[in-house]
Amino acid sequence: MSETHKYWGIVPAAGVGKRMQADRPKQYLELNSQTVIEQTLTRLLDVELLTAVIVAISKEDSYWPELKISKNPRILTAAGGKERADSVLSALNSIADRAADNDWVLVHDAARPCITQSDVEHLINELHDHPVGGILALASHDTLKSVNADLAITDTVNRNKIWRALTPQMFRYRALKDALQEAADKGWVMTDDASAMELQGKQPKIIAGRADNLKITRPEDLALAQFFLEQQ
Ligand SMILES: Nc1ccn([C@@H]2O[C@H](COP(=O)(O)OP(=O)(O)OP(=O)(O)O)[C@@H](O)[C@H]2O)c(=O)n1
Numbered sequence: 001m002s003e004t005h006k007y008w009g010i011v012p013a014a015g016v017g018k019r020m021q022a023d024r025p026k027q028y029l030e031l032n033s034q035t036v037i038e039q040t041l042t043r044l045l046d047v048e049l050l051t052a053v054i055v056a057i058s059k060e061d062s063y064w065p066e067l068k069i070s071k072n073p074r075i076l077t078a079a080g081g082k083e084r085a086d087s088v089l090s091a092l093n094s095i096a097d098r099a100a101d102n103d104w105v106l107v108h109d110a111a112r113p114c115i116t117q118s119d120v121e122h123l124i125n126e127l128h129d130h131p132v133g134g135i136l137a138l139a140s141h142d143t144l145k146s147v148n149a150d151l152a153i154t155d156t157v158n159r160n161k162i163w164r165a166l167t168p169q170m171f172r173y174r175a176l177k178d179a180l181q182e183a184a185d186k187g188w189v190m191t192d193d194a195s196a197m198e199l200q201g202k203q204p205k206i207i208a209g210r211a212d213n214l215k216i217t218r219p220e221d222l223a224l225a226q227f228f229l230e231q232q
């Protein structure tokens, strides 16, 4: 009988949103009559394959307990960390007593509220028997330039070889946990989860995702996210 694996959602949501220049962490800004994080989590919970979604929350976060979704039985919480990778590792460690080594984990930014159920399920369908795992990503349709410290162009990059990483990023539980732990032990700071796997010599697979799966990062992104949600 083929071994059945569980699928876990991991949502790093312990950032402060400095670049957003808002009066609160960006995951708690209003978007389509909910907060950004409620939009994100509602969409992840629509993916029935996910056993649970572990949300990494800052210890200074006073907003989270006020949200109805925080009481959802498929939502668990873990302590956020100094960097995004620390928050992801903390969430992974929090399910050490219930996740099997070969369970799949899908790490998705709380700040990406326009994710669709279909894109998450597409990622799972494409990677469920892949030896490493992989990520949703976007091809580059603009010409890409390398620059020096003065922002002077030094080279034009072959854009056919450059993809923009999105989330979810999907890896086996033990493999990602060990990779992030080694990176943390060595002081390596990474901006995504695939980087930790690459540092282990692995080659995660790219799965083309939707262009509206933007990360809310700067003030103008909120209106764009609103527009995308209205179009979906
Ligand atoms: N120590 C951190 C930093 C970030 N994140 C989360 O990782 C995701 C992507 O990070 P980013 O967009 O950089 O969010 P912030 O760190 O909040 O943004 P900024 O860098 O502008 O402060 C976000 O959902 C954020 O909440 C986290 O869980 N723990």
Ligand SMILES: C[C@](O)(CO)[C@H](O)COP(=O)(O)O
Binding pocket: 084, 109, 164, 165, 166, 167, 191, 192, 193, 215, 217
């Ligand atoms: C994980 C990520 O969203 C993939 O593009 C991105 O690396 C997060 O970067 P941030 O600086 O933490 O927003």
